[in-house]
Amino acid sequence: MTGNAQQSIQIKSVDPVWEAVRASAQQIVDSEPALANMALSNILNHARFEDALAHRLALRLGDEDVSADMIRQAFEETLRDAPHIGEAARTDLVATMERDPACDRAVEPLLYFKGYQAIQTHRFAHAMLNAGRRDFALYLQSRSSQVFQVDINPAVKMGKGIMLDHGTGLVIGETAVVGDNVSMLQNVTLGGTGKSDQDRHPKIGNGVLIGAGAKVLGNIRVGDCSRVGAGSVVLKEVPPRVTVAGVPAKVIGEAGCAQPALVMDQVVLVYDKTS
Template sequence: MKHCEKKKVWHAVDAEARQLAEQEPMLASFYHATIIKHDSLCSALSYILANKLQTPSMPAMAVREVVEEAFAADPSITASAACDICAVVNRDPAVSMYSTPLLYLKGYHALQGYRVANWLWKQGRYALASYLQNQISVACQVDIHPAARIGKGIMLDHATGIVIGETAVVENDVSILQDVTLGGTGKECGDRHPKIREGVMIGAGAKVLGNIEVGEGAKIGSGSVVLQAVPPHTTVAGIPAKVIGRPTSDKPSLDMDQAFNGKSQQFIDGDGI
C-alpha cells in the first residue's frame, strides 16, 4: 500500500479480520469485538486502546470516551495512526498483515495512546494526560511524555523499555527499536531532549542524551551512547558514539538494515562527531 490512506488501511484490516475469523473459529469473537463490529479505524482503535488502558478507577467506557473526544477534535491523530500501521507492515519482516499492529503490537498501542495524551496536554488537561502516560507505561512498558512531539510513519519495534522525554522531537518516518532512551543529561530544565530528524533509525538499546540533533537519514547502532550531534546521513556507533560510516539509503528507517555498511578508513579510525 503505497499511499497510506485511512480508509484503505481500514478496508484491509477489516478484510483480514473476516478471513482470520473464518480460519480460526476460536478467535472469531475476538476479531468481531476488536474489528468486525466497527465501521472505521477510529472506532476499532478507540475500543482497543480503551480495553488496553482501563483500570478499576477508570474503566474502559471512560477511557474510550476520552479517546474518541481526541479523535473527533483532531483527525490528524487517526491519520497518523494509519501511517504508523503502514510503517510497521512495510518495515517489519515479521508483519505481513495490516491488522497485526492494531491487534497485537504494544509499540503501536503505546504510540497511539501517546497521541491521545499529547492532545490532552495541548488542551491544558495535564492531569489526565499524565494519568494516561502512566497507564501506557504500565500496560506497554513504553514511557513517552505527553509533551514530546512525534510525527507520523513511526515504528516502535518490539518497544519494551523505550523512553522519550518531555522536550524530545521525533520527525516523520523514524524507526526506534526496543530499550532506546531519548533522554536528558541530568537535572537541567528547559529544552533538554534530543531532536530526531526524518528517516532516522535508532538501534536497540541506544541512548541519545541531551538537547542534540540527530540529522536526517542518520543511523545509530545498537547499544550506542550518543552525546553529541549526529550529522545527516551518517552511521554512528559506540560508547561514546562516533561516526563509522554512511547508511546505504537516504532513509535507514525504511530499510531497517542493521549492518554497518559503506565504511571508509577515516570513519573506521574514528573522526568523532
C-alpha cells in the first residue's frame, strides 16, 4: 500500500435535519438578541439532535417533584437503549414542516410547537414503560397533560411521521395504535367504550387525517389513507381510502387523495340526497 492508502479516511456523518435545526437556531441568534440565549442553550450548545431534544423537553417538563436535570438524565439513559426515538423524532419534525403552513423553519417544532413536543414526550414515556419504568412513564404522561394539554397513555403504540396540529385537548387511550404518517388536529379523542380492561381503543391506519374535535371510540379500525371529518363521532370500522363524517359518522365519499394526512384538506362536503 502507498502511504496515502494507509492513511485513515475521515467520514463525516450527515444529519440534514439537525443541520437545518442548527441553521435556523443561528438565525434566531442573529436576528433576535433577546432570544439568543434560548437558541444557544437549547440548540447550538449541543452536539446532536437527540441531546437538544432531551434538553428542551426536560426544561418544559421539569417541576418541583422531578427536576429538569433528572428528567434529562432519564431521557439520555432511555436514548441509549432506544435510539430509534431520535429517528422517529426527526421524521415527525419533517412531517410537521411539510404539513403545517405555519411552520417556516426546522427549529420551530423543537422550540415552540407543543404538539410536536407532546409526541416526543410520549415516545420517551413509551420506551420507559417497556423498560419497566412504569411510574416515570406515568409521571411524563401527567406532566405532558399539564404542560401541553395532550394526554397520551404511555402504552399507546405510535408510528413515525406523526403531526399534531395545535394538539390542545388530544386524548389517546391505553390500547390505541396509531400508524405511520398520521395527522390529527386539536380536541381529537381516540377513546374506549365501557369499563373493559381488554383491547378497547381504536387502531388508526397509515396516512389517516383526523379533523378537529373528532371522536373515534372503541376497538375499531380506521383504514389506511382515510379521512375523518371535524366533529365526527366514529363508532364503526372505517374502510380504507374513504371520507367519513357526521354523528354518528358515515361514509360520504372517497378520501379525495392518496394520503389525506399529507394534504391536510379538512373541507368535507356533505350532499343532501333528498334535495
